[in-house]
Amino acid sequence: MAATHRERTEEERERAKEAVRELIRWVGDDPEREGLLDTPRRVVDAYLEYFQGYEQCPEEYLTRTFEQVGGYDEIVLLRDIPFHSHCEHHMAPIIGKAHVGYLPTDRVVGISKLARVVQAYAKRLQVQERLTAEIADCIQKVLEPQGVAVVVEATHACMTCRGVETPGVTMTTSRMMGVFREDDKARSEVIKLIGF
Ligand SMILES: Nc1nc2c(ncn2[C@@H]2O[C@H](COP(=O)(O)OP(=O)(O)OP(=O)(O)O)[C@@H](O)[C@H]2O)c(=O)[nH]1
Numbered sequence: 001m002a003a004t005h006r007e008r009t010e011e012e013r014e015r016a017k018e019a020v021r022e023l024i025r026w027v028g029d030d031p032e033r034e035g036l037l038d039t040p041r042r043v044v045d046a047y048l049e050y051f052q053g054y055e056q057c058p059e060e061y062l063t064r065t066f067e068q069v070g071g072y073d074e075i076v077l078l079r080d081i082p083f084h085s086h087c088e089h090h091m092a093p094i095i096g097k098a099h100v101g102y103l104p105t106d107r108v109v110g111i112s113k114l115a116r117v118v119q120a121y122a123k124r125l126q127v128q129e130r131l132t133a134e135i136a137d138c139i140q141k142v143l144e145p146q147g148v149a150v151v152v153e154a155t156h157a158c159m160t161c162r163g164v165e166t167p168g169v170t171m172t173t174s175r176m177m178g179v180f181r182e183d184d185k186a187r188s189e190v191i192k193l194i195g196f
């Protein structure tokens with residue numbers, strides 16, 4: 001699937017801005033107040049940034065690989081990849097870190113590309129479980145390594161700033177594939193490297 005850039009028409013942009021004005025009224029403020037006049041424009045542009053993952057194709061990031069890695073055949077792990085996403089239930093921020101590891105078969109990928117895959121899936125409406133699974137599935141499908149391990153730790157603003165209001169709660173999710181799922185020793189090793 002190729003990355004797609006969807007042009008928005010002026011009419012679509014105006015409708016999105018009107019929706020922001022409506023939300024401002026909804027919370028009890030006045031969209032015609034001077035300080036809020038430019039807010040709809042800023043919000044619709046900010047949304048395009050928060051959700052730019054819809055225009056990105058994570059699989060494409062992994063197509064360029066390197067085979068000459070001196071026979072390296074151990075785990076490659078990228079720890080503490082910061083990301084921010086939005087929960088699909090409340091459109092509230094999810095802020096966290098992802099740890100992505102894989103055991104190469106015969107080729108490796110540039111490490112920045114693993115972080116790009118995380119960002120491309122994060123910048124969509126998500127639940128943390130699906131975000132975790134999508135990152136792992138994408139790496140497994142394109143790189144076909146011996147195994148993939150993805151652990152995501154995040155806080156959900158919909159829990160910390162509203163609703164049950166429990167700041168400090170972190171959610172951890174993981175997806176283990178291939179050897180990391182089947183082999184206890186390989187799984188222990190990657191979990192140890194991640195620092196759990
Ligand atoms: N499993 C999972 N749940 C999430 C995630 N993000 C938000 N949620 C939860 O989704 C649920 C939505 O529940 P609902 O009962 O439909 O919504 P709500 O009435 O706003 O729920 P409260 O947050 O409890 O006030 C809440 O329990 C959220 O905490 C996520 O990434 N994964």
Ligand SMILES: [Zn+2]
Nearest residue numbers: 087089090158
């Ligand atoms: Zn939520």
